[in-house]
Amino acid sequence: MDLLSQPVLILNSSYLPISIKSVKDAICMLLLDKAEVLKEAKDAFIRSEKLKIPVPHVILLSNYYQLPKRRLRVSRHTILERDNYTCVYCQKKPAPSKLTLDHIIPRSRWEIISNEKKFFEFNSWENIVTACRDCNTKKGSKLLSELKWKIPEIKKINQNSPIPNISETKAEKYGWTEFLNY
Numbered sequence: 001m002d003l004l005s006q007p008v009l010i011l012n013s014s015y016l017p018i019s020i021k022s023v024k025d026a027i028c029m030l031l032l033d034k035a036e037v038l039k040e041a042k043d044a045f046i047r048s049e050k051l052k053i054p055v056p057h058v059i060l061l062s063n064y065y066q067l068p069k070r071r072l073r074v075s076r077h078t079i080l081e082r083d084n085y086t087c088v089y090c091q092k093k094p095a096p097s098k099l100t101l102d103h104i105i106p107r108s109r110w111e112i113i114s115n116e117k118k119f120f121e122f123n124s125w126e127n128i129v130t131a132c133r134d135c136n137t138k139k140g141s142k143l144l145s146e147l148k149w150k151i152p153e154i155k156k157i158n159q160n161s162p163i164p165n166i167s168e169t170k171a172e173k174y175g176w177t178e179f180l181n182y
């Protein structure tokens with residue numbers, strides 16, 4: 001990924017994370033005096049004829065206190081991020097392309113389970129988890145109780161969070177950890 005399209009964490013004036021923009025957008029905001037840098041790279045620079053700017057990691061908006069409203073949706077990306085790209089069954093962390101989404105209660109069993117026991121929807125945060133291909137195949141259309149498998153507690157998602165759920169790995173990679181609430 002080239003430096004200009006690397007992600008930058010944007011905080012509003014109350015230091016709450018509100019979005020993720022590209023380095024290019026962040027530098028525009030900085031040059032327009034709409035934001036200030038809170039954290040930047042020590043050894044990566046954007047250079048032009050007249051400028052040499054360290055790549056920003058986190059910027060703080062000036063005079064912007066709003067929190068945008070957004071509802072986070074279940075998707076491959078948001079589930080993988082929530083589970084930190086780790087198979088919930090075996091705790092392995094293969095390449096993201098080798099990870100799949102697994103329905104804890106599979107489609108073929110969904111109708112059999114009485115309505116009283118369904119505390120959530122089929123395609124919901126509660127029923128979808130990250131699984132490696134091996135575990136997904138082994139699980140097939142079985143229930144966890146039949147396999148005697150247990151899964152760790154799934155991270156709770158704040159669906160009304162203004163920013164997409166960010167995995168710990170990503171937060172660490174770009175130096176955002178101290179600005180997010182883990």
Ligand SMILES: [Zn+2]
Nearest residue numbers: 087090132135
């Ligand atoms: Zn696995």
